[in-house]
Amino acid sequence: MRLDQLQSFLAVAETGSFQAAAQRCGVSQPTISRQIQALEDNLGIQLLHRSSRAKLTVAGDLFLRRAYRIWQEWQAASAELKAMQHGQQHELCIAAIHSICRHFLPTLLPRFHQSFPQMQLRVTALGSDRAVKVFQDGLVDLIIVMGDRYLFKQSEWVIEPLYSEPVQILMAAQHPLACHPTLTWEALAQYPHVVFKDGYGMRRLVAEEFARRNLPWQPALELNTPDAFIAVIRESDMLALLPRSALKDALDDDTLVIRHLDAKVAPPDRQVLAITTRDRLNLPPMAQLLTLIRQQASHESCFS
CATH class of the missing domain: 1.10.10.10 (Winged helix-like DNA-binding domain superfamily/Winged helix DNA-binding domain)
Structure with missing residues (x-):
């Protein structure tokens, strides 16, 4: 028929x-x-x-x-x-890693809303692995995740690198290592660490760096939000290796210090990616959102 x-x-x-x-x-x-x-x-x-x-x-x-x-x-x-x-769909769903939800998206989403005031935005904070899974299942329109070699790519995906940022060390101001401006992996191996849960790219990156050097790694506590990391680190002798963007709330906190790894042994920068599908790129809201994301990413790159 x-x-x-x-x-x-x-x-x-x-x-x-x-x-x-x-x-x-x-x-x-x-x-x-x-x-x-x-x-x-x-x-x-x-x-x-x-x-x-x-x-x-x-x-x-x-x-x-x-x-x-x-x-x-x-x-x-x-x-x-x-x-x-014509850009008149009812909602647009985003899944992103926590540091993106906390510091990256809040500055651009109000501008997006001005262009599409009738559209409802749904933003969910997830680890990279979980964000990729919900994207594969068609539950979200766009994800912003940490790039790594385990990322399973599909032909219809459009993957856009946004920016790279260094990995830094967060510790309490009174920590024994706080007196050193730069640190080695050997020094970090002497203390327990606060780490992201399984399914987070940062956990894999840190674990691989310790394993590559045949050094013991002491993951003592698993968390999944930068705020929780800061609260625990402030009250303990634990350490946390975190991307620069996740440490913004700690910059002006006198009870915390941020240290760098020795440049000769620093891990690779964390790369942040935006991923959507080719068909969604043709929709005006997605095109506008990606334009705003690129502009914000350019700003982030200036501080990396």
């Missing part, structure tokens, strides 16, 4: 005439007749009595109610798709 056949049937049922139906649909009367005949052949039953005035058969009357619903659903779907193409 084709939609033009359905449209012809509805037009004949409403007008009672093949000629009037042809005028309404903008086609010839023989075209209407062929479409009705094809529809009846497809369904295997006669829908209309052919007489001076076209009348519905019992089967035609039963089918009419269903036909109206199908046509209305098609029209609604078409309208929704056209609205989406």
